[in-house]
Amino acid sequence: MNALSYAFFNAVETGLRGFPIPCRTGLVSIGSPDRDAPVFLTCNYHLTVLRVKKALQGMNCYLLVANSKGYNVWCGAAGGHFSTHSVVSALTTSGIQDRVDHRRVVLPQLAATGVEGREIDRRTGWTALWGPVYAKDIPPYTANAFSKTREMRKVRFPLGQRLEMAVMWAFPFSLIASLLTFFLWPDFLLPVNLLLWGVPLLTFLSFPLYSRGLNPQAKRMERFSAYTVIFDFSKIPLILWAVFLVGLVTFGLVANHATWEFMLRWGFASLLVILIISIDLMGSTPLYKSGLHEDRMLKVQLDVGKCKGAGFCEQVCPRDCYEVDRQRHTARIPRADLCVQCGACIVQCPFDALQFVSPGGEILTPETIRKYKLNMIGKRLVRV
Amino acid sequence: MSTYVLMKILESAPGKYDTGIRIITLGKLDKAYDRLAGYISSGDHVLDIGCGTGALTLRAARKGARVTGIDINPEMLDTARKRLSEAGLQDRVELREMGIAELGGEPSESYDVVMSGLCFSELTPDEVRFGLHEIHRILKPGGRLLLADEIVSRSPWKRILNGIARFFLSTITILMTQTTTRAVKDLPEKVREAGFHIKDMRTGRMDNFLELAAVKPAREDES
Ligand SMILES: C[S@@+](CC[C@H](N)C(=O)[O-])C[C@H]1O[C@@H](n2cnc3c(N)ncnc32)[C@H](O)[C@@H]1O
Ligand code: SF4
Ligand code: SF4
Numbered sequence: 128m129n130a131l132s133y134a135f136f137n138a139v140e141t142g143l144r145g146f147p148i149p150c151r152t153g154l155v156s157i158g159s160p161d162r163d164a165p166v167f168l169t170c171n172y173h174l175t176v177l178r179v180k181k182a183l184q185g186m187n188c189y190l191l192v193a194n195s196k197g198y199n200v201w202c203g204a205a206g207g208h209f210s211t212h213s214v215v216s217a218l219t220t221s222g223i224q225d226r227v228d229h230r231r232v233v234l235p236q237l238a239a240t241g242v243e244g245r246e247i248d249r250r251t252g253w254t255a256l257w258g259p260v261y262a263k264d265i266p267p268y269t270a271n272a273f274s275k276t277r278e279m280r281k282v283r284f285p286l287g288q289r290l291e292m293a294v295m296w297a298f299p300f301s302l303i304a305s306l307l308t309f310f311l312w313p314d315f316l317l318p319v320n321l322l323l324w325g326v327p328l329l330t331f332l333s334f335p336l337y338s339r340g341l342n343p344q345a346k347r348m349e350r351f352s353a354y355t356v357i358f359d360f361s362k363i364p365l366i367l368w369a370v371f372l373v374g375l376v377t378f379g380l381v382a383n384h385a386t387w388e389f390m391l392r393w394g395f396a397s398l399l400v401i402l403i404i405s406i407d408l409m410g411s412t413p414l415y416k417s418g419l420h421e422d423r424m425l426k427v428q429l430d431v432g433k434c435k436g437a438g439f440c441e442q443v444c445p446r447d448c449y450e451v452d453r454q455r456h457t458a459r460i461p462r463a464d465l466c467v468q469c470g471a472c473i474v475q476c477p478f479d480a481l482q483f484v485s486p487g488g489e490i491l492t493p494e495t496i497r498k499y500k501l502n503m504i505g506k507r508l509v510r511v
Numbered sequence: 512m513s514t515y516v517l518m519k520i521l522e523s524a525p526g527k528y529d530t531g532i533r534i535i536t537l538g539k540l541d542k543a544y545d546r547l548a549g550y551i552s553s554g555d556h557v558l559d560i561g562c563g564t565g566a567l568t569l570r571a572a573r574k575g576a577r578v579t580g581i582d583i584n585p586e587m588l589d590t591a592r593k594r595l596s597e598a599g600l601q602d603r604v605e606l607r608e609m610g611i612a613e614l615g616g617e618p619s620e621s622y623d624v625v626m627s628g629l630c631f632s633e634l635t636p637d638e639v640r641f642g643l644h645e646i647h648r649i650l651k652p653g654g655r656l657l658l659a660d661e662i663v664s665r666s667p668w669k670r671i672l673n674g675i676a677r678f679f680l681s682t683i684t685i686l687m688t689q690t691t692t693r694a695v696k697d698l699p700e701k702v703r704e705a706g707f708h709i710k711d712m713r714t715g716r717m718d719n720f721l722e723l724a725a726v727k728p729a730r731e732d733e734s
Contacts, residue, residue, distance in 0.1 A: 152635040152636070152637065153635070153636070153637050194635045194638075207584075210583070212583040212609075212610045212612075215610060215612055215613065216610050216611075216612035216635070216637075216638055217637075219612045219613065219615060219641070220612050220635070220637040220638050220640070220641035220642075221637050222637075250609075250613060498585050499585070499586065
């Protein structure tokens with residue numbers, strides 16, 4: 128894979144980020160692995176596999192590409208496409224068992240919502256280790272005797288990823304809009320595209336400026352609740368819109384173009400775009416839970432009596448909510464306010480010491496979460 | 512019959528799966544399954560791989576067979592369990608949440624029939640290869656393999672037509688359920704390679720659906 132085609136696939140597939148793009152499943156050798164070579168596993172989302180391969184360059188190891196139906200690790204695991212069964216199947220059908228003498232497989236940490244480590248051991252005899260969140264940390268993680276630093280466990284939303292999110296929004300919409308405007312109102316082709324690229328870029332690139340002010344626990348517009356979920360960041364879409372309007376007016380004045388019709392038309396159009404993007408804006412960042420289900424504002428509850436301080440929760444939490452006291456063999460959740468409700472800690476706790484509680488006091492047991500996942504797409508369309 | 516991709520919509524809502532699939536396939540699937548069930552006799556030990564809501568499992572159980580149904584989707588299994596107890600057949604059937612990759616734990620030569628409907632199109636190439644090999648191992652000599660699935664046509668122009676139809680349907684299914692299936696290539700060849708003799712085979716008019724009955728040869732006809 129040369130740099131050019133790597134860049135090409137990155138660009139194209141970032142644009143199509145919202146769609147699953149499967150690639151070949153199975154065993155891949157990196158370098159010249161021997162019988163003790165480490166075994167890493169990932170999903171079969173094409174872009175992920177490209178990036179993981181790149182991160183592994185220079186190592187001698189095996190990469191197992193498991194079937195996630197073309198989804199990335201995080202969405203696949205939460206949606207039930209990348210599951211314990213995907214991993215079990217990759218381990219038993221790919222032929223890796225005949226290639227290495229050990230039985231340790233490193234899984235991407237973000238799969239912990241949907242893949243049960245214990246169950247893999249029970250079904251295959253392989254020990255699942257929770258690797259780092261990002262592939263680029265795999266070499267230092269391996270050099271560090273398969274142990275993660277705190278930083279390697281945390282999800283981030285860096286510039287590159289924010290750009291990706293913006294492109295993911297802008298690309299499909301601008302494609303459709305360009306086709307429409309090209310035939311109906313060719314004059315608007317440029318402004319419509321400016322709008323459709325400008326707003327997402329503005330929204331996601333300026334994220335660090337307003338992210339501090341976000342309170343994921345806050346109830347949004349209590350009175351209309353179910354209908355106002357689109358205002359995911361409460362006033363923030365409106366502030367963004369105001370910023371955009373200022374830009375619009377400035378442009379109008381500079382270009383000597385500031386007619387009422389112009390202002391109204393583009394003012395309205397930009398509001399629409401902003402509203403569309405803010406549907407589940409929190410959910411499209413890895414740092415917050417989706418705001419789409421108000422009834423599912425769940426909290427993790429720890430039963431101290433059951434906890435033995437095994438620390439699996441700490442290993443898999445992408446928000447670093449936990450502190451485990453190794454001397455006293457107990458966990459605490461000092462940063463519970465950062466929780467994104469992925470359920471990973473609950474799924475992995477070997478002593479069932481964790482569970483979710485809903486605002487109404489309803490309890491979601493570990494068993495339920497392991498079986499149905501939290502995010503099963505079918506559940507969104509059909510209330511079961 | 513590329514409409515089978517639409518079944519993914521239904522699969523995400525197992526409760527509606529059966530009604531939906533019947534409408535989509537205009538009853539064709541039912542006929543195919545009925546024909547395949549004709550190969551099952553009372554007392555047979557039968558394995559249904561990817562049993563889903565139990566369309567084939569139920570048929571086999573009604574014939575008086577002892578059935579094990581496996582599937583990786585616990586919600587599908589819940590629905591199957593409900594249907595089986597409604598039909599009063601639960602005692603004859605054992606349902607397990609496991610994948611085709613875990614057949615390694617089944618004893619050799621322990622089944623009379625292994626069947627699978629619309630499941631191979633969801634498997635990875637490794638799983639198909641591994642699965643056929645394991646099925647051959649766990650079948651008794653003379654045991655039968657029954658398959659019904661979406662396949663890739665051998666005729667190039669039908670492949671193109673099917674491809675176009677699939678493209679649109681897949682887009683819809685992806686949008687709604689975020690997954691889709693992949694038709695299987697060269698299924699009869701793969702079945703033969705695994706050591707089976709094909710007894711009967713039917714494909715639809717568009718050559719995109721395959722119904723197949725094969726036999727694991729008894730020891731004496733192996734040479
Ligand atoms: C389209 S459904 C067909 C169900 C049923 N045979 C029928 O015809 O109504 C396919 C089923 O295969 C299951 N499946 C997919 N991959 C599997 C695997 N690797 N092992 C076992 N079952 C699998 C799915 O969970 C799903 O229930
Ligand atoms: S909550 Fe569970 S996983 Fe976390 S330390 Fe306690 S026992 Fe271990
Ligand atoms: S504490 Fe929250 S964010 Fe952390 S693993 Fe558990 S559910 Fe996920």
